[in-house]
Amino acid sequence: MLNDAQDTVRALMHASRLGVDSHGIRLTRYYCDMLTKGGVNKSPSRLFEQTAPSTGRLNADFGLAHSSSYQAMREAINLARVTGIGAVTVHHSTHFGAAGAYALEAAELGFVGLVFSNSDPAVALSGGSQPFHGTNPLAMAAPVQNAKPWLLDMSTSSIPFNRVKLNRSLDLPLPAEVALDSEGQPTQNALAARFLQPLGGLNYGYKGAALAGMVTILAGILAGADPDPLMASTDQAQKGEKRQNVGHMMIALNPAHFVGQKNFESGLAVYLELLRASPTTSADKTLLAPGDKEWAEYEHRKKFGIPVDRDTELFLEIKY
C-alpha cells in the first residue's frame, strides 16, 4: 500500500506540475472514494508474467492503476533494453490518470514510450446516438538532446467531459462539433450536453472514432480487459457499486537499436528547431510542439506553486 500511495501521488503530481489540472490532485477525492467504497482494491495481489522475450502481462487485481502502470512501463523498458522493444499489457486495472506520466517514465530513461488505455463509454461513434468508446487516451514521449522530452498526451475526443462541466459552471456555450445531447444530436448547450463527439467533428469524426477503436484493441482487447461499451462507469466505480476492468498497453522502444541513441535525440532536436522556427499566421505567436506548453507551465509552477481549486482544497483540509 505504501508503493500505491507513492505512485498515485507521483502520477497526480506529474499532471499538476505540468498544468494538466483535470488529471492532477483534483482527482484525490475520486481515488479516495474508490478506495473507501471498494471501486478499487486496497490490497491488490498484482501479478506480472513475462510471456515472451519482449512481452508481458500484468494482472492489476483492481488495485490503484498508477502503481500498475508505472510497473508495466518499467517492465517494458527492461525488455526493450535487451530486445529493442518491449510491450506489456495491464488488465483488471482501474483509472490511471494522465497517460503521459508513464510515457514520460520511458523518455526520461532514454526510451520512446507509448501508452494507450481504454475507458468507459463517453464518446459517440461517428453517426452514433449513444456513447460507445471511452475518451481513450494515447500518449507518447521521446528524449530530446539537451531538452525536456517531446510529450504528447491526448484523448481521442476533441474535448474531455470535464470541459463540459466547466462550461456549465461558467454558463458558457461549448465549441461546435464537440458534444451531443441525450438524443445524440449536436449541441453547444453545456447543460444539454450528455456525451462527446470523437476528434474530427461531424465530417471527420470517423477518424477520431477509428483512433479510439485502435486504443480499445491495443489496450483493451489485446490485454483481456473489458471492451469500452461493456465497462462499468467511473461513477459506478466511485460509488463502489461496480469495478471496472480497464486495460492499458505500455510500449518502450530503444533508440539504440534503431538509428542510435545520439542520432535519435539530436535528430529530434533538429526537427523541433525547424518546427519552432516555422512561419505562423500571426506574428506574435510561435509554434509549439506537444509538451512545450506543459514544460513552460512546469517551470512557472516550480516558482509560483500549483493552484488548487476550492473543492479539492476543502477536501484535503477536512481529510488531512
Place this chain on the structure above:
Amino acid sequence: MLNDAQDTVRALMHASRLGVDSHGIRLTRYYCDMLTKGGVNKSPSRLFEQTAPSTGRLNADFGLAHSSSYQAMREAINLARVTGIGAVTVHHSTHFGAAGAYALEAAELGFVGLVFSNSDPAVALSGGSQPFHGTNPLAMAAPVQNAKPWLLDMSTSSIPFNRVKLNRSLDLPLPAEVALDSEGQPTQNALAARFLQPLGGLNYGYKGAALAGMVTILAGILAGADPDPLMASTDQAQKGEKRQNVGHMMIALNPAHFVGQKNFESGLAVYLELLRASPTTSADKTLLAPGDKEWAEYEHRKKFGIPVDRDTELFLEIKY
C-alpha cells in the same frame, strides 16, 4: 526487379480492390515516371540488418517502397513469432502507397500490424502558415474471428490533397477547416487551396498535428530518414530532380503472447458486434468499423470489376 514489380502491383491492387482509388492503379504513372526519371532506384541493393532480438532496420536504397515495406513487415512478423513483438524501420525509402497494405499482411497471418510513414510537407501545423508535416498515414490491422480483418488506414490530415484536385476539376467548394491558401488562411475555394489543415480543424488541429509528429518521430527520425520539412517533394521525385529519403515503421504484435490468439480474435468479434448493433441518429444507417466499407467494396469489385479513370486507362493503353 521482378519482385519489385510484383510487390508494387500487389500494393496498388490492394488499394484498388478495396476502393481506395487515390492509392490504387491510378498511381502506376507516378511510379513509372519515378523509375524512368530516376526518382527511385531501379536496381536497389536493399540491406536488412537485425539489430536486437525484436528489432531491425532496412536500408531501402531508394528502391520502389512497396517491396521494402512488405519485406520490413515480414521481418517484423518473424521477430514477433519468437519474441511477441517485432519492430522494423525502413530508411532511404520512397512513397509506399497505401499504408494499410502492409498492416493487412500482418493481420492475415494472425498478428496485429501497425504501420507509420512520414512524407513530404503538405500539412500546416496548427497556427502555421506553411506546410510542415506530410499527410503522414498511420495504419493498423487486426485479425477477427470468422471475418475479414479490422483495418484502419488514415492520414493525419482531414482530407488528402487529391480531394482538393478532385473538387477543382468538379468546380466544387471544399468542406470548412480542411485546407489553407498560399498565405496560410483557411479557404473553401479549391482553386485557392495550396495545402492542408491537420485533422481537428481550426480548434483541435493541434491534435492532428501532434499525431503527424508522432508518425514523423516513429517512422522518420527513429529510422534515420529525412524529417518531413526537409524532405524533397513528390513532384521533385516524379520529375527525377531529387530523391526523397522517406521513413517507415512496421510493428507486429503476436496476440498469442498477450490474451491468446483465440481470445483476441473472438474478443475483437464481440466488440465489432457491439459496434454494429449500436444505436444511430438515423434509422436507415448502420454504424461501420474501420475497414467495413472497404471490405464491402472489395466484394462488390470482385463481381463487377475495378473502375479505372480515363487518364490511367489512356496511360496503360499507350504504354502496354
